[in-house]
Amino acid sequence: MSAADLLQEIRSLLQMETIAYTSESAADDVYEGFIFAQVVETARSIPTARVHFANGNGEPTKDLAFRLSPGRLYSSNPAFTHAVIELGSGIPQLEAHIGVTVRGATEVEHECDVLILPTEDADRCRQNRTSPQAGRCLLAVECKYYTNPLELSLAREFAGLKSDLGSIRYALFAANRGSPSVKKFLSGRNLHHELTLLPNAPSIPDLKWHIRAAFKKHGSKHNPAIDL
């Protein structure tokens, strides 16, 4: 087959929507959902924990709705779903969200691809129609889906984000690809990161270790007797 024939075949296949993700945001949406699912799986693996899904009114639901673009936790549309995580007795309940804004140290709002925070704080945000303070949040994950090696600028942006999130208890950079320069940059600044995160990748347990570390910090503060 000549290059011209191959190009013709590729044209026909692409026209049939063989790659059906027609925007970067659509690819990001499923990648953020994949990382969110790792949070849910990690919580579910803790023997004392219970997890369910709820909408913006706090009603349990099995029909999940996620945002197409970053929004606010206090959205007037109650359809958007979050995971409700109860780690164990005496430990304040948590919520995990996809694509919501938080307020940083400078009061500037930043998008967090995946965010875990106490339900008490989330309730306050819904009542007062404000975004949560980063310092009140347990974990923020910056998710990056890239078809190519990661650009160093993404790591630099994450360092800036982490700086403004200031007192957030745990911030993590999670990406589907690797890059020596990104790894070197983030490692050199002691910024938590996990790269090459894809389904069944060897790095998935490492991601779950970070998530569990965030849960442990929260649990040991409120009920050290429970071993998370």
Added chain:
Amino acid sequence: MNVEELTSLETELRGLLTEAWLQWILTQVDAAVSEGIPEPEGTDPPDQALFGLPDHFGRARRTVSKKATVRSVPYTPQGRLELLISAIENATVELPEIHETFFKSLAQGSDDDTRPAAQSIVFLPDEDTRPLPAPPDLESVMSSSARFNRELLLEALSLLREEARG
């Protein structure tokens, strides 16, 4: 293939992506090309396997950025074309797998209902935000015809890579 042929092939392949509303892949490829192959300072040349790129990628003039602490090696025409082919392959293979894992993971429940399963998952626009294209329906992505077409596309891309390598 000579440089002219490689560049022409790259241009044609880019055109196909544009026709198929996949410019976002080109944007990511262009960003990677403009950054070059990063090479941490004080280390040996990077292991190409980390980039998912073959070893025979040609290396051109080495540049050192005064601002960054990381050196970069520009992509050759052969390297650019292979980067583009790899990007299409990655989007073809990875996104359906990520999508399926995401949905299946949340749909897993337990008999005692301590792990309630999601019955459906949708993406919706939020208030005050610009509507963006939604991810495709998982059922259509995982249909046998879609899987078959992905296999054909991967095969064609693999043959194109071989053709480019001469």
